[in-house]
Amino acid sequence: AxxxxxxxxxxxxxxxxxxxxxxxxxxxxxxxxxxxxxxxxxxxxxxxxxxxxxxxxxxxxxxNNISVTTGTPADANLISAEAILDTKQTMGDAAEDLSTLIMHSAVYTRLQKQNLIDFIPDARGEVRFPTYLGYRVVVSDTVQVISNGAGNPSGYVTYLLGNEA
Structure with missing residues (x-):
């Protein structure tokens, strides 16, 4: 393209x-x-x-679609270790090559509130990169928001990428 x-x-x-x-x-x-x-x-x-x-x-x-089509999302419809691991499993044995999550800031903030974001320093210790479950996290509000039709988000698309992506 x-x-x-x-x-x-x-x-x-x-x-x-x-x-x-x-x-x-x-x-x-x-x-x-x-x-x-x-x-x-x-x-x-x-x-x-x-x-x-x-x-x-x-x-x-x-x-791995965990969003809801109607109503308010429940815990099972929100980002979690289980949801990420189930998504990783769609790759089978190639899952070991996955390294990065791209998520909306609302999803990132939810993980921060739960104190689930870790930070690793760069080689010189000057910059700290956010990680979740060992995956580097990239925050972008350009990722798609799934709407429930009433103007409220019912989900967010989060991408799991490999090393060469």
């Missing part, structure tokens, strides 16, 4: 950036931040396409 992105910034926005101590670094940061957000959108949209294709063409054999 071909995906093209473009962005322009107003002269007013750039003049504020250029007035700082290091205008080139400020412009670089502005552009980098925009690209990070755009690449996140591309990644999640691509993942959602793979998800929808699996549901449509492979009977959802790689999907």
């Amino acid at each position: 071909r995906q093209v992105r473009t962005k322009s910034w107003s002269s007013m926005r750039l003049s504020g950036v250029l007035a700082g101590d290091d205008p080139m670094q400020a412009i670089g940061n502005l552009v980098a931040d925009w690209w990070i957000r755009e690449l996140n959108k591309i990644l999640v949209a691509s993942l959602h396409g793979v998800y929808l294709d699996n549901v449509a063409n492979d009977s959802g054999d790689m999907v």
Whole structure:
């Protein structure tokens, strides 16, 4: 799939950036931040396409749907170790290659409230990466929210990815 992105910034926005101590670094940061957000959108949209294709063409054999179609989600419909492990099992013996979870901030916050998010430092100990069940966690509000039709979320799509994804 071909995906093209473009962005322009107003002269007013750039003049504020250029007035700082290091205008080139400020412009670089502005552009980098925009690209990070755009690449996140591309990644999640691509993942959602793979998800929808699996549901449509492979009977959802790689999907563990615990959402509800009506009413309020119960504990069995919320993220849990059991739900992640059941999802991992859809990969069979290839599950050992899984390394990353991409989840909505509401799901991440639920895990934080339960004190289930661990943090591991990078090689220099300067940055701490969130993990859940040993999987690195990436938080993105571009993941799909499942609506119950009344305007309330009845679920969130969470992706489990391998090392090379």
